[in-house]
Amino acid sequence: MIVMAVFIAFVAQLVNLQFFSGTRLRAEGTAQREIYLTVAADRGTIFDRDGNEMAITVPSTSIYANPQAIADPVATAHVLAQMLGIDAVAEAELVDSISDRSKTFVYVQRFVDDGVAQAILSLNLAGIDGVTEPKREQVAGGLARNVVGRTDPFGVGAAGLELQYEKVLRGLDGTMVRETNHSGRTMPGGTKVVEAARPGTDLVLTIDRSMQFQVEQALIQRVEELVAKGGNAIVLDTVSGEVLAISSVRRNDQGVVEVTSGNLAAVEAHEPGSVAKIFSVAATIDSGAATPSTTYQVPGFFVFDEGTDYEYTIKDAYPHDVEPMTLHDILVHSSNIGTMMAAESIGVDGLHDYLDEFGFGHMTGLEYPGESAGSLRDADQFRGSEKATITYGYGFSTTSLQLVSAVNAVANGGVYVAPRLIRSTIDDKGVIWGTPIGDTHRVISESTADTMAKILTDVVCAGTGTRAQVKGISVAGKTGTGYKVQDNGTYVTEDGTRAYFATFVGFLPAADPKVTILVSIDEPNPSSRDRFGGTAAAPVFAKLAQVAIQERGIVPPPGDNGCPPAAS
Amino acid sequence: MAGALKTTPRRTTTRPATPRRVTTRGAEQRQSTRLRPVPKKVSTKKHPTSKIAKAVAEKSASRGSRRLILVVLTVVIGLVLVMLAVVSFQTRIAERQMRIDRIESQIRAERDRYNALRVERSRLREPGRLEANAMSLGMEPGKGADFTSVDPITVAQVLVSTGGLDPELLETSVDPFAAYGEFKSIVGGKP
Known part of the structure; x- marks a missing residue:
């Protein structure tokens, strides 16, 4: 009877976990491992009249940190500083930012050179990961930059046509959820787009x-x-x-x-x-x-x-x-x-x-x-x-x-x-x-x-x-x-x-x-x-x-x- | 079991002690309150039949617990099966999600590659680069244009001798945005 009782209790707990408390527990577990990220919409391309790109958005890797998953912020910041070639002042700021355990996402550096980004990610530092973000580039050697203008570091139009047509070019950002393990690294298959981003409208200029x-x-x-x-x-x-x-x-x-x-x-x-x-x-x-x-x-x-x-x-x-x-x-x-x-x-x-x-x-x-x-x-x-x-x-x-x-x-x-x-x-x-x-x-x-x-x-x-x-x-x-x-x-x-x-x-x-x-x-x-x-x-x-x-x-x-x- | 009781002589002697057992079920229910103490008396008297009753009761209990075990087992097996089904279902969902994730990842990678190729193509076609390469090959910019008028008779003779040109061959302009628009319509809104 005791065995039976234990067994019944076990089953009861199983049922409880699976059916009654499951939703709450799953939510709590999810909250611990999921990070919500904004999926930046691809900014519209600016073409010349013949279809040559004048300004285009290209994918670039940004390095970020999950402070909650970093055990030794000082050591981590030092390694990152060495890899990214940042000075002592910037390194101290980085230590401060990745020590803030109230946050789960902090940029270490945006738009890192591909080779450097891969080198950093290959170190598998706890709490350090990379995300691909759109970066604005003026190709063709900056031709007609007086007309095309420029964007700020966050991809927002700051001058010229980039500013004038900001609302048209920027598109609509989406949302992505990323599951991470205990060390803050992305779990395989753990990335899911919640809401797809809508790319911006392209401009075809009259410029030749x-x-x-x-x-x-x-x-x-x-x-x-x-x-x-x-x-x-x-x-x-x-x-x-x-x-x-x-x-x-x-x-x-x-x-x-x-x-x-x-x-x-x-x-x-x-x-x-x-x-x-x-x-x-x-x-x-x-x-x-x-x-x-x-x-x-x-x-x-x-x-x-x-x-x-x-x-x-x-x-x-x-x-x-x-x-x-x-x-x-x-x-x-x-x-x-x-x-x-x-x-x-x-x-x-x-x-x-x-x-x-x-x-x-x-x-x-x-x-x-x-x-x-x-x-x-x-x-x-x-x-x-x-x-x-x-x-x-x-x-x-x-x-x-x-x-x-x-x-x-x-x-x-x-x-x-x-x-x-x-x-x-x-x-x-x-x-x-x-x-x-x-x-x-x-x-x-x-x-x-x-x-x-x-x-x-x-x-x-x-x-x-x-x-x-x-x-x-x-x-x-x-x-x-x-x-x-x-x-x-x-x-x-x-x-x-x-x-x-x-x-x-x-x-x-x-x-x-x-x-x-x-x-x-x-x-x-x-x-x-x-x-x-x-x-x-x-x-x-x-x-x-x-x-x-x-x-x-x-x-x-x-x-x-x-x-x-x-x-x- | 009932047959066995009939063949036992002591069974008849015990009958008077419980004469109301033969009464109809409805009557028994009606008098149940009054009759309730009787079995207790029987049991305290250490009647010769108590062992049998105990055995019967034990057998009944055993039968009941077996039934309970069966029920519990059935419930447990049922629950296990349900849970297995749920786990299996969730596994399938997770598998499919991972497959979707892989495909979406591939789409992202291909789109990024497409954009990278566009950038590369644009850089290769950059006028400054083309000019530098041309000059390194010994070319130099044109100094001007010479406009030469062609005798209409000569034009006519050429047209006659060649039979003219297929209009489709003359159409050399290709909309540079057609392919791009098609690409954007397919993956533009995808992650």
């Missing part, structure tokens, strides 16, 4: 990686040659407004010219200088106030508010007496006074309206982090000589991206098309979604645009932009050499020198434009002859035009043989 590389290289080379401070270059698809390449370079503190981490072409605004004459002349022609053959008697200089404290003298780039100039010649030879006289016929209000339509004073629609809208005051806020200087590019400011977009409106038959950087997206199910073309609106008539294209072709063939010529294909464009405002609020430094912002903006083929290109050189050597738009920036334009021809397969339309031989 190959073109971007060549643009960056050409710009760096030119900035080095001119001992300049920096430069910007942008290549747009004329019809769609897609940004094919956008680069900003800057000389760093060590004097090395490098691609900037910020997209200065969309962030920094400058007075455009003579490039703005395109808009003044286009506005004059489009409003019917003048034709390309309208002739003006243009003096070599003009004095504003003569005899007052606000007296200001405007001069042309080259000295000349009063001479008759057609509107065509005024633009071809970039006459400040001629442009002022021509635009006078439409008034500041009229010109302001056109500048507004060309996109000045407004964001481009990219909504790029830190993007500047430049500045364009209301027409009634222009005073004295400002009413004149605005006609040739002083008195308002623009980013390089705004400027190239405005010139692109002329190239695109008079229709402004907002630039865009995202061509399509690929969602977590692999479905490709095209992005719509940006905002478009007509600024000038098609005939005015055609007229402007012809005049701008002459600027390249016979005017200030001859160094932008490309053999066998017509190029239309305009030079601009702006003085940069100094810290003292004037255009001249205390020691009497000036800082230049040399620009060339153009498009090709002039008769049927496919690409619009801007090149700006920031502060070229002021004592060099190559400090002007036509000498500093135009040669880079010609080089980039060749790149565009090869990369985009551009051929001249029938009858287009480029500038006449005599003009070359």
